[in-house]
Amino acid sequence: xxxxxxxxxxxxxxxxxxxxxxxxxxxxxxxxxxxxxxxxxxxxxxxxxxxxxxxxxxxxxxxxxxxxxxxxxxxxxxxxxxxxxxxxxxxxxxxxxxxxxxxxxxxxxxxxxxxxxxxx
Amino acid sequence: xxxxxxxxxxxxxxxxxxxxxxxxxxxxxxxxxxxxxxxxxxxxxxxxxxxxxxxxxxxxxxxxxxxxxxxxxxxxxxxxxxxxxxxxxxxxxxxxxxxxxxxxxxxxxxxxxxxxxxxxxxxxxxxxxxxxxxxxxxxxxxxxxxxxxxxxxxxxxxxxxxxxxxxxxxxxxxxxxxxxxxxxxxxxxxxxxxxxxxxxxxxxxxxxxxxxxxxxxxxxxxxxxxxxxxxxxxxxxxxxxxxxxxxxxxxxxxxxxxxxxxxxxxxxxxxxxxxxxxxxxxxxxxxxxxxxxxxxxxxxxxxxxxxxxxxxxxxxxxxxxxxxxxxxxxxxxxxxxxxxxxxxxxxxxxxxxxxxxxxxxxxxxxxxxxxxxxxxxxxxxxxxxxxxxxxxxxxxxxxxxxxxxxxxxxxxxxxxxxxxxxxxxxxxxxxxxxxxxxxxxxxxxxxxxxxxxxxxxxxxxxxxxxxxxxxxxxxxxxxxxxxxxxxxxxxxx
Numbered sequence: 001x002x003x004x005x006x007x008x009x010x011x012x013x014x015x016x017x018x019x020x021x022x023x024x025x026x027x028x029x030x031x032x033x034x035x036x037x038x039x040x041x042x043x044x045x046x047x048x049x050x051x052x053x054x055x056x057x058x059x060x061x062x063x064x065x066x067x068x069x070x071x072x073x074x075x076x077x078x079x080x081x082x083x084x085x086x087x088x089x090x091x092x093x094x095x096x097x098x099x100x101x102x103x104x105x106x107x108x109x110x111x112x113x114x115x116x117x118x119x120x
Numbered sequence: 121x122x123x124x125x126x127x128x129x130x131x132x133x134x135x136x137x138x139x140x141x142x143x144x145x146x147x148x149x150x151x152x153x154x155x156x157x158x159x160x161x162x163x164x165x166x167x168x169x170x171x172x173x174x175x176x177x178x179x180x181x182x183x184x185x186x187x188x189x190x191x192x193x194x195x196x197x198x199x200x201x202x203x204x205x206x207x208x209x210x211x212x213x214x215x216x217x218x219x220x221x222x223x224x225x226x227x228x229x230x231x232x233x234x235x236x237x238x239x240x241x242x243x244x245x246x247x248x249x250x251x252x253x254x255x256x257x258x259x260x261x262x263x264x265x266x267x268x269x270x271x272x273x274x275x276x277x278x279x280x281x282x283x284x285x286x287x288x289x290x291x292x293x294x295x296x297x298x299x300x301x302x303x304x305x306x307x308x309x310x311x312x313x314x315x316x317x318x319x320x321x322x323x324x325x326x327x328x329x330x331x332x333x334x335x336x337x338x339x340x341x342x343x344x345x346x347x348x349x350x351x352x353x354x355x356x357x358x359x360x361x362x363x364x365x366x367x368x369x370x371x372x373x374x375x376x377x378x379x380x381x382x383x384x385x386x387x388x389x390x391x392x393x394x395x396x397x398x399x400x401x402x403x404x405x406x407x408x409x410x411x412x413x414x415x416x417x418x419x420x421x422x423x424x425x426x427x428x429x430x431x432x433x434x435x436x437x438x439x440x441x442x443x444x445x446x447x448x449x450x451x452x453x454x455x456x457x458x459x460x461x462x463x464x465x466x467x468x469x470x471x472x473x474x475x476x477x478x479x480x481x482x483x484x485x486x487x488x489x490x491x492x493x494x495x496x497x498x499x500x501x502x503x504x505x506x507x508x509x510x511x512x513x514x515x516x517x518x519x520x521x522x523x524x525x526x527x528x529x530x531x532x533x534x535x536x537x538x539x540x541x542x543x544x545x546x547x548x549x550x551x552x553x554x555x556x557x558x559x560x561x562x563x564x565x566x567x568x569x570x571x572x573x574x575x576x577x578x579x580x581x582x583x584x585x586x587x588x589x590x591x592x593x594x595x596x597x598x599x600x601x602x603x604x605x606x607x608x609x610x611x612x613x
Contacts, residue, residue: 024286033286041293044300051304074303077252081296084259088289091263095270095282102275115276 009050016043028108030096034089041085048074048081123171124179128192130164130206131244133157138236142229147221150232155213157236161243162206165199172199173601178249186249187313193249196601200453201376202246203598208368208460209239215468215577216361219475223359224271231271235365238264242373251299251309251385254377255292258341262288265370269358280353287340287350294337295377301330302385314385322390331391334381341374344438345408348431355427356480360471363423367430368464372456375437379452382441383606392444401442406536408435413543417550422470423480425547426463429506432540433459439533440521448524449603450596455517457595458505458588462514465502465581469495472574476567485551487560492569496555498578503548505585508541512589516596 016039023036052074060072100106103114137157144150171177172194179192186193194202224231241261248254266288270281303309305326306317321327336347343351351371355363382391392398412432419425433455440452470480472495477484489496505512518537525533560566569575588595 021290024290030282037286037289040290044293044297047297048300048303051300077309080252080256084256087263088259088285091266092282092285092289095266095278095285098270099275099278099282102278111279115279 009046013043013047013050016040016046030099030106030108031093034092034096037092038085038089041081041088045078045081045085048078123168124177126164127168127177127179127194127247128181130161130168130202131240131247133160133164134236134240134243138233138240141236142233144229147228150229151213151217151220154232154236155210158206158210158213158239161239162203162210165203165206165243168194169196169199169203169598172196173598176605187308187310190253191249191310192247193312194247196598196605197376197380197453197603198246200457200598200602201373202243204457204460205239205242205246205369205373208464209365211577211581212361212364212368212464212468215364215471215574218571218573219360219471222475223273223361231268234264234267235362237261238268238365239369242369245373245377249311251302251311251314255296255299258292258295258377261370261373262292262341265362265366268362268366269354271359271362272357273359274357276353277357280350280357284350284354287347291337291340291347294333294340296337298330298333298337298381301326301333305330311380311385315387318385319387319390322386327386328395331381331386331395331397335378335397338374338378338381339404342371342378343431343434345404345411345431345435348408348412348434351431352424352427355430356421356424360467360474364464364467364471367426367467368460371430371434372460375434375441375452375456379441379449379606383449384608388444388607398442398444401438402533405435405437405439405442406533408432408438409536409540410435413540413547416547417543419547420482421480422482422485422551423467425482426466426470429544429547430459430463432544433463433506435540436518436521436537439537440524443524443528443530445524445527446600446603446607447520447527449606450599451517451520451524453599453602454520454595457599458513458517458585461581461585461588462502462505462512465578465585466499466506468574468578468581469499469502472498472570472578475574476570477565482550482554484564485554486558486564487555488567489552489556491560491567494575495570495578496552498575498582499555500548500552501582502585503552505589507544507548510589511586513585513595514589516589516592520596 020036020040020043024033027033027036052071054068054070057068057070058066060069096106103111105111134157137153141150141153173196176195180186181190238261241257241264244257245254248257266281266285270278302314305321306314308314308317340347409432412428412435416425416428437452437455440448474480505514508514508518522534522537
C-alpha cells in the first residue's frame with residue numbers, strides 16, 4: 001500500500017498521458033486534438049519535475065542549516081519545454097484558424113468530405 | 121579563431137540571419153541574406169569536416185566544462201551530416217528564387233526567416249552534444265517546418281501541416297520522455313557522459329523503455345514505415361522549394377539522431393545483441409522498401425510518388441543500420457548522402473515543371489520531353505541514380521548495402537534490394553514514358569523550356585550525382601569515418 005501511494009505522482013503522469021494521447025487519436029475536432037496534445041505534453045513535464053524531487057529535500061535555494069536540496073535542473077529544463085509546448089499550441093491553433101477559414105470547419109470528417117470532391 | 125571556436129557559428133549565423141530576414145521588405149534582400157547565411161554555414165561545415173575526422177572537436181558554451189555545461193561535440197558522423205544539410209540548403213536556395221517568387225509572392229521576409237530557423241534547428245540537432253538541446257532544436261526546426269508547409273498554395277497544405285504538427289509533436293515528446301528516463305537513471309544529459317554511465321544501469325526496464333521511446337519518437341520524424349503517414353501529404357502540398365529542402369535534409373537529421381542514440385549512448389553490443397533491435401530494424405526497413413515502392417507505382421501525382429519513394433529509400437538506410445557492421449553503417453551513411461543528392465535533384469526537376477505548367481500530375485507531363493528537354497533529361501538522369509544504375513551515386517550506396525548483406529550471408533536481402541530497384545525502374549519509367557512517348561494534348565497549356573535560374577542548380581545536382589558515382593573518395597571516405605566514429609573502435613562481434 002505504501003509503495004503504491006509513494007508513486008502517486010507517477011500514476012498521475014501515466015493517467016494524464018493516456019487521457020491526452022486518447023484525445024489526440026480519437027477526437028475529430030482539431031481544437032480538441034490540440035488540447036489532448038497539450039495534456040500529453042504537460043504529463044511529461046510532471047514526470048520530469050517529479051524526478052527532481054528528493055525525499056526530505058528542501059527548495060533549491062542555498063541557506064543556513066539545510067543539507068539536502070531538491071534537484072533544480074529538471075525544473076529549468078521544463079521551463080524550456082513549457083515554452084516549446086506553448087509555441088506548439090500556438091502554431092497548432094493558428095493552423096486550425098486558417099483551416100477554418102479555408103474549409104469552414106475544423107471537424108476531421110467534414111474536411112475529408114470536402115477534399116474527396118477535388119481529389120487528384 | 122580556431123576551428124572549434126568557429127563551429128557554433130554554423131548554427132548562430134542562420135539563427136541571427138532569421139531575425140534580420142523577418143524584418144526585410146521586398147523580394148530580393150530576404151533571399152540574398154538567406155543565401156549568404158546558408159553559404160556561410162556550408163563553408164564552416166566544410167572546414168569542420170576534415171578537422172573532425174581526425175579528432176573529436178568540442179566547444180563548451182560559456183566556458184562551462186562539458187558534463188555540466190552545454191557543449192557542441194563534433195566527430196566524423198555529425199560533421200558529415202552537417203555538411204550535407206548546409207550544402208543542400210545552399211544549393212536548394214540558388215534554385216529557390218524564381219519558384220518562391222511565383223508561389224509565395226508576398227511577405228517573403230517571414231517565409232525565408234522560417235526557412236532559416238528550420239535550417240538552424242537542423243544544424244543545431246546535428247552538432248549538439250547534449251540530449252536536451254537536441255530536443256529543443258528538434259522543436260525549433262519542426263515548428264518552422266510546419267509553418268513552411270502551410271505556405272503551400274493548395275488549401276490541403278494546411279491540413280497536411282496540421283497533421284504533421286500532431287504527429288511531429290507526439291514524436292518529439294516521446295523523445296523527451298526517453299531523455300527524461302535516461303536522466304532519471306544517470307543524472308546527466310551530455311551524450312558522451314551518458315555513453316559512459318548507461319552501461320551500468322542498462323539492464324533495467326527504465327532504460328529499455330527509454331530506448332523504445334527514443335526509437336519510436338525518432339521513427340516518426342524519419343518516416344520509418346508504419347510511422348510515415350505525415351510525409352506524403354506534407355511533401356505533396358508544401359511549396360516546391362520547401363519540398364526540395366525537406367527531402368534532402370529533415371529525415372536525414374532524424375536518422376542521424378536515432379543512430380547517435382542507438383550506437384553511442386546505448387552501445388551496439390547491447391542494443392543489437394542483447395535486444396532484438398537488429399531484427400526490428402530489418403523487418404521495418406524491408407517493409408518500408410516494399411510498401412513505399414509499391415504505393416509509388418500507382419500515384420497520379422509525381423510529387424506524391426517521389427514522397428513514397430522517399431519512404432522506400434529510408435527503408436534502405438534503416439536496413440543498412442540493422443546489419444550493425446562497419447560496412448552496413450557505411451552504406452546507411454552513403455545512402456543518406458546520395459539520397460539527398462538524387463531526391464533533391466528529382467524534386468527540383470518536378471518543381472521546374474510545376475513552375476512552367478502549374479501541376480505535378482503525371483497526365484500534365486505528357487509530351488513535355490520535346491518542349492522542355494533539359495528539365496526532363498535532368499529528371500531522367502536523377503531517376504537513373506535512384507534506380508541505382510552504375511556510374512551514378514545511387515549505385516554506389518546500393519553496392520555497399522549489398523556487400524554489407526553478403527558479408528553476413530543474407531542472400532535474400534540482396535534479392536529484395538534488386539526487386540525494389542526494379543520497382544523504382546517502373547515508377548521512374550512512367551514519367552519518362554508520359555514525357556517522351558505520348559503526345560501533348562492540344563487543350564493543355566503549351567510551354568517552352570524553363571528559365572536558366574531553375575535549370576542550372578538542377579543540372580549541378582545531376583552532375584554531382586554522376587560525379588559521386590565515379591569519384592567516391594569523399595563520400596565513401598566520409599561515410600566510413602562516420603560509421604567508425606559511431607561504432608567507436610569496432611566493438612561489434
